[in-house]
Amino acid sequence: MDTAVRLHDVAPRRSPMVHLTPVRAGQTSTLSDLLHLMGAGADAQGPLAGTPIPLRFLHAGDTLFHEGAPAEAIYFVRAGTFKTLRTAEDGYEQVLGFVGRAEVLGFDALCRGRHPSAAVALEDSSVYVVLANDVLSLGQRLPALDRIVHLAVSAALTHRGEVADVMAAVAAEVRLARFLVQLSRRMAECGQASRRFHLRMSRRDIASHLGVAHETVSRSFTALADWGFVRVDNREVEILDLDALKELSRSTRRQVDEPVRGHALNAPGRLDVRPEVRANAT
Amino acid sequence: MDTAVRLHDVAPRRSPMVHLTPVRAGQTSTLSDLLHLMGAGADAQGPLAGTPIPLRFLHAGDTLFHEGAPAEAIYFVRAGTFKTLRTAEDGYEQVLGFVGRAEVLGFDALCRGRHPSAAVALEDSSVYVVLANDVLSLGQRLPALDRIVHLAVSAALTHRGEVADVMAAVAAEVRLARFLVQLSRRMAECGQASRRFHLRMSRRDIASHLGVAHETVSRSFTALADWGFVRVDNREVEILDLDALKELSRSTRRQVDEPVRGHALNAPGRLDVRPEVRANAT
DNA sequence: CGCTTGCTTGAGAAATGTCAAGTCGTGTGG
DNA sequence: CCACACGACTTGACATTTCTCAAGCAAGCG
Incomplete structure (x- = not known):
């Protein structure tokens, strides 16, 4: 509770006008x-x-x-x-x-x-x-x-290949989790903060990208927050449990037949990993 | 009924070993x-x-x-x-x-x-x-x-950009329609028959690509066939009404707000274009 | 000839889409 | 400076669709 500052004032509302080689418009x-x-x-x-x-x-x-x-x-x-x-x-x-x-x-x-x-x-x-x-x-x-x-x-x-992965997940929370993990990774690759960042896109944009209704995105954000995986304030996102988020994003459409010749230890539905999830929903 | 031959024997079951410059394996x-x-x-x-x-x-x-x-x-x-x-x-x-x-x-x-x-x-x-x-x-x-x-x-x-379009459609039949239209177009670009062709991939592959269960792909094929848009026999597909298929593939997720400043003539749900569809389902 | 694989179809449960209402924040204009 | 309007976001309730589990069929292969 004290480790995290108020999320509001973390990132500038607009264009953090990066300071690179000093170049002006048109130049x-x-x-x-x-x-x-x-x-x-x-x-x-x-x-x-x-x-x-x-x-x-x-x-x-x-x-x-x-x-x-x-x-x-x-x-x-x-x-x-x-x-x-x-x-x-x-x-x-x-x-x-x-x-x-x-x-x-x-x-x-x-x-x-x-x-x-x-x-x-x-x-x-x-x-x-x-x-x-x-x-x-x-x-x-x-x-x-x-x-x-x-x-x-x-x-x-x-x-663009990863887009398919994001859109293919069955559960909306999984799609969002994958999206966030991806985003976090890409932020890190750019040398930016990967645990807390400012979403540049609207909920509607995210929804379109995930292939769900924008209301569902809202609900999924709430769900991830309720589970303690992330903290969300408007477009400010802080990842609290990256491992859990990654674990969640591993949930795939159940592979019906051909039970992965060999070990079937991870076969059962991954979604049940978090019983609290669906339980609370009731 | 007589224009179309039996779909079975149209395409070879396996590798239509194209005749190009005569080259052998390893060469x-x-x-x-x-x-x-x-x-x-x-x-x-x-x-x-x-x-x-x-x-x-x-x-x-x-x-x-x-x-x-x-x-x-x-x-x-x-x-x-x-x-x-x-x-x-x-x-x-x-x-x-x-x-x-x-x-x-x-x-x-x-x-x-x-x-x-x-x-x-x-x-x-x-x-x-x-x-x-x-x-x-x-x-x-x-x-x-x-x-x-x-x-x-x-x-x-x-x-790969088009993949998002295919996977984003709400209704499974629309996804399949878009997939088929895409496939038909690409076949044509390769100089191959675009109205009738042999699917090289399994239902499961298609399902994965569309982001739905493979049973849903089966049902969607049946639906498209029932509506008279295509004729399907196993992996043999004949497009009977390409225009209808294209029209169907235009169905998008309803854009809730921001009613396209200007003309809203095409705003209402496209899915109602074919009343028979949902009607027959009842 | 039996087995495996791929495909189809059915029925119930669960999830999302849709419509609707309401909150919040921001920018505008009086 | 404040009121207002507008857009973004959230949440609720219901209808609809798909997912899932199950069974059955056809075809190809050993």
Whole structure:
């Protein structure tokens, strides 16, 4: 009770305007800066290192690119967070995922020439803009760029694969648990606090991403909090028991037949791990 | 009734051993062949065009690479079909997607050095093997290779984005409809028959991919057939009314608030479009 | 010929979707 | 500075759907 401060004032309400290399809107940065961001600082040498790379600044809610827009460029997130989404005819927004620092955006547009999904900033953000044509031509002359593109895209592909895991869980609390564990891990990878963080996205966005109704997300948050796994205050989340959260996220759809030739010790429904859970619900 | 032949004997039960450049198991092909497969035949010139590219042949059920295996290479599907999946601790297989001809496999392993997912052949198949190291080095010397890698990966990213759409639908029939529409479109893109085809995957695989129980997939198939949208015989599927199927797949989770500023003409639940549906169920 | 695997169908229980109401916080405008 | 409106979030109650368990059928294989 005393270890944790009031969750309210932990994170700034808006755009924690990160302090990086002092660059202002409209100003361009260099290829060297981009390589540094992507962790390829060692390769940031050579004659092309000074090649200017445009920056683009966005405010919370701004759209980086719309669904269906022509593929002009790919983007590397320098600061901030984005959501990628597809909008159905009736206006329903299907959130495909959330993208943060040092991740790539818009690469999926290359194959068809148009963006299959849109990207919207969830907070004040900035991105490096690499024109679609330059991706190949620059990459040919500077292997380091080619390399970071490969790595970033590979990571994006991995990340989108994890979406299926999140959406496949039967119970809504499991989906949320998986989402939080994933988020926590990604925060840690970015060098940020992984036990307590500020959700940049709304409940509705999370709901869409998990494939459930937003009311269910609310209820699931409450459930996780009741079980003592997390502490939630609006968009402020503190993970109290990461192990329990991971254990919960291991709950899978029961594999009906083919009882895992060998040991069947972990076969029974994982959901019963926490009897209190369903018991309290009664 | 007479237009359609008996569905049984339409497609071969096993491996329709495509007749391409006559290559036998163990034999290696050339970079030029790979470029041709990927639709970059025009660029299949130059001194490196003769660079040997190993081929690998797999039987139905064979594993191309396991989850967690070191990233040794990426693969381009020359013939056949694969499923990519992640296996949970209790043995549940989460199917991430299905990959066919001219598509890339294993690229998501580059960023971490290990395959985050496994790939299993659903029929007798063959793939071009490009070693992880060669992806960069060869790509540097041969822009055409770099290009097809970019395009193929972009397509893979797009494809994984569509998985969310499939899994997000509320009703199971809608998920199946979206899956079938997607499959039909991809078949067409490969130059194959898009109105009638043979499912290479089991009901269980489909179920995992859609995020529902396999019994529900069965019921959904029956439902689609009852409505006259498709005709199903085991794994043989014939699409009778593609428009209806597309219409059904447009059903989205109802967008509760923010009634799409402007026109709300298409707001009401799409599911009521087919009254017979729920009516017959009673 | 029996076995295994894949698929279908049925029935009950449990979970979520949906609709509805109400709280809270924020930004706007008087 | 305050009142107000608006959006985000929470919680409740009910209908609906799916999950789960079970049984049965058909086909392929040893």
